[in-house]
Amino acid sequence: MSVIESVAVSLLTVAATFGGGWFVTTRITERWAQIRRSREDNQAAARELQLRYGEFVANWKTWNALVGEHTAQIEAPDDAKWACLRRATEAEGAVEALLARVSAERRLTAEQIDTLGALRQAFKAARRTIRRGRPLAWSSAESEPYLAFKGLVAAAGVLMASPADPRDRPDAAEAARAFRAITGNRHETTWTATGRRAVARPGTAELRP
Numbered sequence: 001m002s003v004i005e006s007v008a009v010s011l012l013t014v015a016a017t018f019g020g021g022w023f024v025t026t027r028i029t030e031r032w033a034q035i036r037r038s039r040e041d042n043q044a045a046a047r048e049l050q051l052r053y054g055e056f057v058a059n060w061k062t063w064n065a066l067v068g069e070h071t072a073q074i075e076a077p078d079d080a081k082w083a084c085l086r087r088a089t090e091a092e093g094a095v096e097a098l099l100a101r102v103s104a105e106r107r108l109t110a111e112q113i114d115t116l117g118a119l120r121q122a123f124k125a126a127r128r129t130i131r132r133g134r135p136l137a138w139s140s141a142e143s144e145p146y147l148a149f150k151g152l153v154a155a156a157g158v159l160m161a162s163p164a165d166p167r168d169r170p171d172a173a174e175a176a177r178a179f180r181a182i183t184g185n186r187h188e189t190t191w192t193a194t195g196r197r198a199v200a201r202p203g204t205a206e207l208r209p
Helices: 003-067 080-105 110-131 144-161 172-182 185-189 191-198
Strands: none
Touching: 003 080, 003 110, 003 144, 080 110, 080 144, 080 172, 110 144, 110 172, 110 185, 110 191, 144 191, 185 191
């Protein structure tokens, strides 16, 4: 092999080494950027759920002050009751949108589907009570529906904030099946029991107010 050929081979080897290193580095950088975006999206979803829960609590207290046993001793606006129903409806819709997103971005177990379906039903039950003009009878922190609601919000928040592999997302059919199961009517009679189970699984402490 001539000197020129030897130099050419050496240069090609160096170029291939640097080129391969650049390719690997780029792929790693892209992968970490993808993970970071996914983590930020997950945390944003969990914060959105927490915000909706906080709004629900405020709306619940306002509603009970309007129609409960101990009504507020101040004059309420004429549309105060309608405003409470509107806020409850908006919260329910926002939570359902979050659940649609989770269904599209994660492969969900049957247990997770039950938790998310029960959470949706909790918001729905509160909205229906307001629509009927009745107070939410959750006067005690030990109230079964209230305990269940808190457990479901906590469990769903942990799920939404946890890492999800963006390369292992469900296909359209799987996501549709999961969302249909989450929004099914079967949760109407089981959501409080599901909420209690959500915080009584192995490795977790029983829910206390």
